Every structure is written in structure tokens, then in C-alpha cells.
Amino acid sequence: MRAPASDLPIVLAAVGVRAGTQDILRDVSLVFQPGAPTAILGPNGAGKSTLIRVAAGLLQPSLGSVTWGGLSAKSLQRRAIVFQRPVMLRRSVAGNLAFALAAAGCPRAHCAAAVERLLARVSLGALHDRPARRLSGGEQQRLALARALAREPEILFLDEPTNNLDPAATKAVEAIIRDADASGIKVVMATHDLGQARRLCGDVVFLANGAVVETAGAADFFSRPRTEKAAAFLRGDIVE
Amino acid sequence: MLRRRLFIAGLVFATLAPCAYAQDKSIVVASTTSTQDSGLFGHILPLFKAKTGIEVKVVAQGTGQALDTARRGDADVVFVHAKAQEEKFLAEGFGVKRFPVMYNDFVLIGPKADPAGVKGTKDIVAALKTIKAKAAPFVSRGDRSGTHSAELRLWKVAEIDIAKDKGPWYREIGQGMGAALNTAASMEGYVISDRGTWISFKNKGDLVIAVEGDKRLFNQYGVMLVNPEKHPSVKKELGQAFIDWLISPEGQKAIADYKIDGQQLFYPNANDPSA
Amino acid sequence: MSGFHTAMELVLQGDASLYAIVRLSLLVSLSAVVIAALVGFPFGAWLALTRFPGRDAVIIVLNACMGLPPVVIGLAVFLLLSRSGPLGSWGLLFTPQAMVIAEAILVAPIVAALARQTIEDLWLEYRAELEAMGATPLRRVGALLWDARLSLLTVLLAGFGRAAAEVGAVMIVGGNIDGFTRTMTTAIALETSKGDLPLAMGLGAVLIAIVVAINGVVWGMRSYGERKAG
Structure with a gap:
């Protein structure tokens, strides 16, 4: 089966996700367009991770619908995701990448070269043979990004990509995200680091308590939030 | 991955295959713990093999169990010591003929x-x-x-x-x-x-x-070929060759020669038809 | 202590029949473990990754089968392979192959049950990541088996331990035939019945030494693998 010409725009129409009696997402309608990275902002428990998983096609919504480029294809071919706590396979750094490449359908003959190229892209070439689970948090995050890039995605979902990383590691990860953006990949990232959203993103989805409160261009959102909740969040108040 | 699978399959086959061919010139003798535990077989079987090239595989069980093994066709020859049970075995048609071999x-x-x-x-x-x-x-x-x-x-x-x-x-x-x-x-x-x-x-x-x-x-030992008419798998020529050797002068001498600390353990008496 | 001395003597003299017995023991145990692994790993992996009604019952039965009584299995295989049994025409009774079959039946549930647990634990950890990578079911199973290989090595060791230590089943289906189906354990039983307790203990010491050596080798492989793959 051929991949669709494009997975974009991603359209979420009246999406709801229920877990037991709890609504994790409520009536979320959004469109992700090609362009600068989109930040999904909001306090802990707002439903950011769930929204990312739904948009990536990994989680079937309880209500509403999601389409990618106008199709409801569930195939993950043009999408990639990096989880908040990526799990390293019990293999070497190169082994992790080789597996991701093979799973993405990369022909065996091209695999070795692709591994080297991706490792260079995330500056992990020197750690080629190191067991992935012995890497530092920042290195693991970079390897997870490389694994995601191995899929040659059109859209890259990131869930708190620099959570718990020190400034140097954060800087390295952000460089990779910029590089991905520059190469034409649409980045959608959940973060609660406002500075990071300001540095990287072109527009913002602000989520609170499972519902979309505000969507706006990043510059507008940070300088003139339209809702009281967003303003409170930007001030650093506790938002429920 | 596939190559490893093939290697393992080959290993298993190589483990199992040789045994299948080693069986050709061999017989299974169901016998008693007394003949095995006393070491008699360890003494006489190498002599028999040297002469005929036939390998004798002894499964040592109690006489009753040994006769049952033969009844099921899992042995070619029985070599036991309970005349009444042996005669019953013959009467049931499981054995061809009983030959007295030795006593102790x-x-x-x-x-x-x-x-x-x-x-x-x-x-x-x-x-x-x-x-x-x-x-x-x-x-x-x-x-x-x-x-x-x-x-x-x-x-x-x-x-x-x-x-x-x-x-x-x-x-x-x-x-x-x-x-x-x-x-x-x-x-x-x-x-x-x-x-x-x-x-x-x-x-x-x-x-x-x-x-x-x-x-x-008195303790008399007898030997019988399992009836090939009951169990076609019985190797009758090889089995009979073993019986013939046991009751031949050479086999009888081998039995008499088995001694521990100078004591003779078994006394050959194949020439006594009433034994 | 006389058993230990006898053991040393046996080894130092390089007794040919001892080596034949050791060789057969290892051959039978390892073949049984290989067969059990070929059956048990895929089955364990399948059970770890699928959900169906009655799955819990299957797991309970499988776990219980780790404690199958060897004598019962020996008897069942004996009746199957006996000339009067359904598979009698194969002519396998009282052969090493029969012993391998009985041991494989004893070891397979151990391998399958422990592999199921190991793979399921790893699956819980890997699941989201493998799905996100778009790995096909076959590739997922491959990744789980490969990445759990060091733990699965220990599973194989447990199976090998059972096979190597087993005496009841191999005695029944092998017949303890000198030079043909006599293993370490049946030889020990025989020497005990002959009243040669030092020799029996000596053989026992050799058997234990071999099992310890194999465990040592596997431990070395594990440590090396862990350094390499984390």
C-alpha cells in the first residue's frame, strides 16, 4: 500500500477520550497545518500526552474523528512520536537505530549508512557501540529523536522532549528539533516549558482540563492571551 | 536469524541421527537386576561381541517386568530366573523355546x-x-x-x-x-x-x-527368544545367535569363568534339559 | 569424602566409559533443551502477546506443567513408544531418542512458562515504543525474543538443570543400557543399587561439577552480553 500523498492537515473533529468515568479529552476540534512547530501547552493533567497520542494515531478516540490528509488511515507511515520517557531497546545505540530503520521498512542494504547519517544528525556518532540503556537522559532523548527521524516522518510528535534535562542537553535537543523543522518536518510538541515554546514554536494550542481553551500564533499567545485561563497560566498561577 | 535456526535444526538432527543407524546389528535383552548387578553381563557380552559383532543391549528389570517388556515386543530375548513364570510366558505363546543356561x-x-x-x-x-x-x-x-x-x-x-x-x-x-x-x-x-x-x-x-x-x-536361569510371530520386530536371527552362544561350550565357559575374589558366581548347566 | 576421591580418580584416569556416559548425558539434555526451546519460546511469546478467553486457564495449566512428575511422563512415553504402543513401529524405545523425547516433554513447559513471563514483562515495557515504530507483529516477537535473550538464557539453564538431573523418565524409556542409554543419573542409580556408594557419589560429584561448569559458562555469556547490550 502506498502512503498517502500527505498526512497533513491533521483534523480532529469533536474528539473525546474517556477512561472509565473520567473525560481525558473533551470536544477537541483542531487542525494541524504544515508550517512552524506547534506547541501544546497546559498544566500537568490537562491531557497533552493524550492529545498527542490521538493525533499520532496511536490512540483511538472514544468520540469524534481524526483524519490525516483527509483520510482516516491508521497506518503510521508518515508519522513519528517520541514519548516523554522513551524506552531504549536492550541493544547498542546503533542497534536501536537499525531496528527502527528496519521497522520503518528501510532496505537492509541502506541500513548501515542510514544509521551513521542519523547518528551524525543527533551527534551520537561517538557512542555508536554503547549500550543504549547506559546513556544519560539527554543522550537517550537524542537517540529517541534519531529513531523517530529514521521513519522519515512528515510529522514529528514530541511529548515533553526536554523534561528533566540539564541546560546543555536541552540545548542539544532543541537544536535537533530546529534542524527537523528546517528540513520541512511538521513538529507538534507538548511542553510545559514556556521559554521553549517561545524559542521554537510558531503557534500554540492551550489545553486545560481536557479541553482546548485557546489556539493562537505564538507571538499573539504570549503577548496578548485572549482567555483569562491562558493569561493566568502565563503569569504562573495555578490553572485547573 | 534463519541461518541460526537451520544450525539448531541441524544440531538436533545430528544428535538424533547416528543412534538410528547404530541399532542395525544389535539386540535388546530383557534381563534381571541380579545378572546386571552381579556384573556377569559386563564380563560375557564383550566376548560375545568380539566373536559375532552383535551388540547386546541389556535392560535390567525384575523377572516379572522383564517378561512384560518382552510381551509388549520391546525386547528380542528374555534372560530371567523364575521357571514357573517363564513356562507361563511360553504357554501364552510369547516365547519360542526355553533354554536352561546356568544356575546359582x-x-x-x-x-x-x-x-x-x-x-x-x-x-x-x-x-x-x-x-x-x-x-x-x-x-x-x-x-x-x-x-x-x-x-x-x-x-x-x-x-x-x-x-x-x-x-x-x-x-x-x-x-x-x-x-x-x-x-x-x-x-x-x-x-x-x-x-x-x-x-x-x-x-x-x-x-x-x-x-x-x-x-x-536353587536358582535356575533360562533364556528365550521372543516369538517373532507375535512381534515381527523381533530380530530372530541375532537373538537366536545370542542364545546359541550362551548354551555353547564357549558361552558356558565364559559364564563359569566369571569370578569375584576367586568365587564363582554362576554355574553353567545348559546340558541339563530338566533344569 | 570418599566420593570426592573417587570422582577425582575417575576424571584423572580418563575412564572411557565415564566420558561416554557424560557425553550421552549432555547430548540428551542439550537436545531436549534445544527442542523444548524451539517449541517453548514461540509458544511462550505467543501466549505473552495475545489475549483470548481462557488465557488465564492456559497460563495456570502451563505453569502447573512445570511440575510434571517425570515418572508419569516416562511411563506415558514408554507406552507410546513400546512395540505394542501407537508409535511402536518407530522402534525408538530403549534408545537415546526416546530419552530426548521424554526430557523435551518435561522441559518444554518450563521453557514456555518462564519465557511467557519474561517476554510479557518486556512487552509491557516495549509495547508503546514498538507500536510507535510501526513494527509488524513478527518483528515485535523477534525484538522481544532477542532483547530478552539474556533472561531467556537463564530459562534454558533451568530447563537444562531439570533434564540433566532427571532419572525416573530416562530410566523407564532408555532402559539404562550399558554404553547406549546409560546417563550420569541412571549410572548413579545403578551403582547405588550395586552397593558401590563411593562410585555413586563420585559420579554424582562429576555430574554436579559439569552442571556448575555449564552454569559458569552461561553466567560468563550473560555478563558479557550485559556489558555489550545493557
């Missing part, structure tokens, strides 16, 4: 301390009566073996219904000769053993021969 005798083994006071007597029946009367510990094979049959026959001669009259002093262990001797050694009991196993037994402890030399302790 049973002995009553008991602890040096001799709690029943039977040591040195010559009358096995009187000795068993005394053991029963004094309730001295007695170990029975209890496994339908030739030795077990002989023991039951002797209780009968002593007019004791052992199935009914046994008490806690009478221990049926349901195991081979060696195990029975080990048990007797550890509990200071009496036990009936064939002489061959007794001589070669290495864990005698405080055990000694208590009663021997009674005619009723």
Missing part, C-alpha cells in the same frame, strides 16, 4: 548380630518360620522378580500365608536386588538374595550369609 543359589542374608538366631543353620524353611515367630526385620523385593517369586515360594513351603500374616517386620520395597540389600544393611534385617549379587555387592556393612546350602534355595 539363593542365600539368606542377615545381620551379624543375628536377632532371629538362625545363622549357620541349613534349613531355610525353619529359618523363615523363626524370623516370622520372632518378628525379626525382613526385607522383601516385592517386585515380581525371580528372587521375589523364590521368596514367596519358600514362605508357602513354610506354610505361612505371608500376604495375610505379614506384620511391620516385613518390608516390601518394590525395588531391585541391590536396593533390597542396601535396605537390609541399613535396617539390620534379613533378606533373600541370589548369591551372585551378594558376592559382588559392595555395601555389605554388617550383613553376612545366615543360611545357605538348602536344596530349596
Whole structure:
């Protein structure tokens, strides 16, 4: 089966996700367009991770619908995701990448070269043979990004990509995200680091308590939030 | 991955395959623990193989079990020591013909301390009566073996219904000769053993021969080819070759030559048609 | 202590029949483990990754089968392979192959049950990541088996331990034939019944030494693998 010409725009129409009696997402309608990275902002428990998983096609919504480029294809071919706590396979750094490449359908003959190229892209070439689970948090995050890039995605979902990383590691990860953006990949990232959203993103989805409160261009959102909740969040108040 | 699978499959095949071909010139003999535990086979089988190239695989069981193995067709030859059971086996049509091979005798083994006071007597029946009367510990094979049959026959001669009259002093262990001797050694009991196993037994402890030399302790071994008409898988030429060798002068001499510490264990008597 | 001395003597003399017995023991145990692994790993992996009604019952039965009584299995295989049994025409009774079959039946549930647990634990950890990578079911199973390989090595060791230590089943289906189906354990049983307790202990010491050596080798492989793959 051929991949669709494009997975974009991603359209979420009246999406709801229920877990037991709890609504994790409520009536979320959004469109992700090609362009600068989109930040999904909001306090802990707002439903950011769930929204990312739904948009990536990994989680079937309880209500509403999601389409990618106008199709409801569930195939993950043009999408990639990096989880908040990526799990390293019990293999070497190169082994992790080789597996991701093979799973993405990369022909065996091209695999070795692709591994080297991706490792260079995330500056992990020197750690080629190191067991992935012995890497530092920042290195693991970079390897997870490389694994995601191995899929040659059109859209890259990131869930708190620099959570718990020190400034140097954060800087390295952000460089990779910029590089991905520059190469034409649409980045959608959940973060609660406002500075990071300001540095990287072109527009913002602000989520609170499972519902979309505000969507706006990043510059507008940070300088003139339209809702009281967003303003409170930007001030650093506790938002429920 | 695939190459590794193939390698493993090859390994398994290589493990199993050679055994299948090694069987060609070999027979399975169901025999008794007494012939194996006494070491007789270890002495005579290499001689037979050197002469004929036939490998004899001995499965050592009690006589009753050995005959059952043959009844199922899992052996080519039976070599056992319980004439009544052997004749029943023949009558059922499972055996071709019975050939007497050799004899030795049973002995009553008991602890040096001799709690029943039977040591040195010559009358096995009187000795068993005394053991029963004094309730001295007695170990029975209890496994339908030739030795077990002989023991039951002797209780009968002593007019004791052992199935009914046994008490806690009478221990049926349901195991081979060696195990029975080990048990007797550890509990200071009496036990009936064939002489061959007794001589070669290495864990005698405080055990000694208590009663021997009674005619009723005679122990005859016979050999039979399993009937190929019942079980076509029986290798009748090879099996008969083994039987012919056992009763030939050469085989008989090999049996007579087997000695431990200068003591002869088995006495060939293939020329005695009534044995 | 006399057993230890006998063991040393046996080894130092390089007794040919001892080597034949050791070789057969290892061959039978390892073949059984290989067969059990070929059956048990895929089955365990399948059970770890699928959900169906009655799955819990299957797991309970499988776990219980780790404690199958060897004598019962020996008897069942004996009756199957006996000339009068359904597979009698194969002529396998009283051969090493029969012993391998009985041991494989004893070891396979151990391998399958422990593999199921190991793989399921790893699956819980890997699941989201493997799905996100778009790995096909076959590739997922491959990744789980490969990445759990060091733990699965220990599973194989447990199976090998059972096979190497087993005496009841191999005695029944192998017949303890000198030079043909006599293994370490049946030889020990035989020497015990012959009252040669020092020799029995000596053989026992050799068997234990071999099992310890194999465990040592596997431990070395594990440590090396862990350094390499984390």
C-alpha cells in the first residue's frame, strides 16, 4: 500500500477520550497545518500526552474523528512520536537505530549508512557501540529523536522532549528539533516549558482540563492571551 | 536469524541421527537386576561381541517386568530366573523355546548380630518360620522378580500365608536386588538374595550369609527368544545367535569363568534339559 | 569424602566409559533443551502477546506443567513408544531418542512458562515504543525474543538443570543400557543399587561439577552480553 500523498492537515473533529468515568479529552476540534512547530501547552493533567497520542494515531478516540490528509488511515507511515520517557531497546545505540530503520521498512542494504547519517544528525556518532540503556537522559532523548527521524516522518510528535534535562542537553535537543523543522518536518510538541515554546514554536494550542481553551500564533499567545485561563497560566498561577 | 535456526535444526538432527543407524546389528535383552548387578553381563557380552559383532543391549528389570517388556515386543530375548513364570510366558505363546543356561543359589542374608538366631543353620524353611515367630526385620523385593517369586515360594513351603500374616517386620520395597540389600544393611534385617549379587555387592556393612546350602534355595536361569510371530520386530536371527552362544561350550565357559575374589558366581548347566 | 576421591580418580584416569556416559548425558539434555526451546519460546511469546478467553486457564495449566512428575511422563512415553504402543513401529524405545523425547516433554513447559513471563514483562515495557515504530507483529516477537535473550538464557539453564538431573523418565524409556542409554543419573542409580556408594557419589560429584561448569559458562555469556547490550 502506498502512503498517502500527505498526512497533513491533521483534523480532529469533536474528539473525546474517556477512561472509565473520567473525560481525558473533551470536544477537541483542531487542525494541524504544515508550517512552524506547534506547541501544546497546559498544566500537568490537562491531557497533552493524550492529545498527542490521538493525533499520532496511536490512540483511538472514544468520540469524534481524526483524519490525516483527509483520510482516516491508521497506518503510521508518515508519522513519528517520541514519548516523554522513551524506552531504549536492550541493544547498542546503533542497534536501536537499525531496528527502527528496519521497522520503518528501510532496505537492509541502506541500513548501515542510514544509521551513521542519523547518528551524525543527533551527534551520537561517538557512542555508536554503547549500550543504549547506559546513556544519560539527554543522550537517550537524542537517540529517541534519531529513531523517530529514521521513519522519515512528515510529522514529528514530541511529548515533553526536554523534561528533566540539564541546560546543555536541552540545548542539544532543541537544536535537533530546529534542524527537523528546517528540513520541512511538521513538529507538534507538548511542553510545559514556556521559554521553549517561545524559542521554537510558531503557534500554540492551550489545553486545560481536557479541553482546548485557546489556539493562537505564538507571538499573539504570549503577548496578548485572549482567555483569562491562558493569561493566568502565563503569569504562573495555578490553572485547573 | 534463519541461518541460526537451520544450525539448531541441524544440531538436533545430528544428535538424533547416528543412534538410528547404530541399532542395525544389535539386540535388546530383557534381563534381571541380579545378572546386571552381579556384573556377569559386563564380563560375557564383550566376548560375545568380539566373536559375532552383535551388540547386546541389556535392560535390567525384575523377572516379572522383564517378561512384560518382552510381551509388549520391546525386547528380542528374555534372560530371567523364575521357571514357573517363564513356562507361563511360553504357554501364552510369547516365547519360542526355553533354554536352561546356568544356575546359582539363593542365600539368606542377615545381620551379624543375628536377632532371629538362625545363622549357620541349613534349613531355610525353619529359618523363615523363626524370623516370622520372632518378628525379626525382613526385607522383601516385592517386585515380581525371580528372587521375589523364590521368596514367596519358600514362605508357602513354610506354610505361612505371608500376604495375610505379614506384620511391620516385613518390608516390601518394590525395588531391585541391590536396593533390597542396601535396605537390609541399613535396617539390620534379613533378606533373600541370589548369591551372585551378594558376592559382588559392595555395601555389605554388617550383613553376612545366615543360611545357605538348602536344596530349596536353587536358582535356575533360562533364556528365550521372543516369538517373532507375535512381534515381527523381533530380530530372530541375532537373538537366536545370542542364545546359541550362551548354551555353547564357549558361552558356558565364559559364564563359569566369571569370578569375584576367586568365587564363582554362576554355574553353567545348559546340558541339563530338566533344569 | 570418599566420593570426592573417587570422582577425582575417575576424571584423572580418563575412564572411557565415564566420558561416554557424560557425553550421552549432555547430548540428551542439550537436545531436549534445544527442542523444548524451539517449541517453548514461540509458544511462550505467543501466549505473552495475545489475549483470548481462557488465557488465564492456559497460563495456570502451563505453569502447573512445570511440575510434571517425570515418572508419569516416562511411563506415558514408554507406552507410546513400546512395540505394542501407537508409535511402536518407530522402534525408538530403549534408545537415546526416546530419552530426548521424554526430557523435551518435561522441559518444554518450563521453557514456555518462564519465557511467557519474561517476554510479557518486556512487552509491557516495549509495547508503546514498538507500536510507535510501526513494527509488524513478527518483528515485535523477534525484538522481544532477542532483547530478552539474556533472561531467556537463564530459562534454558533451568530447563537444562531439570533434564540433566532427571532419572525416573530416562530410566523407564532408555532402559539404562550399558554404553547406549546409560546417563550420569541412571549410572548413579545403578551403582547405588550395586552397593558401590563411593562410585555413586563420585559420579554424582562429576555430574554436579559439569552442571556448575555449564552454569559458569552461561553466567560468563550473560555478563558479557550485559556489558555489550545493557
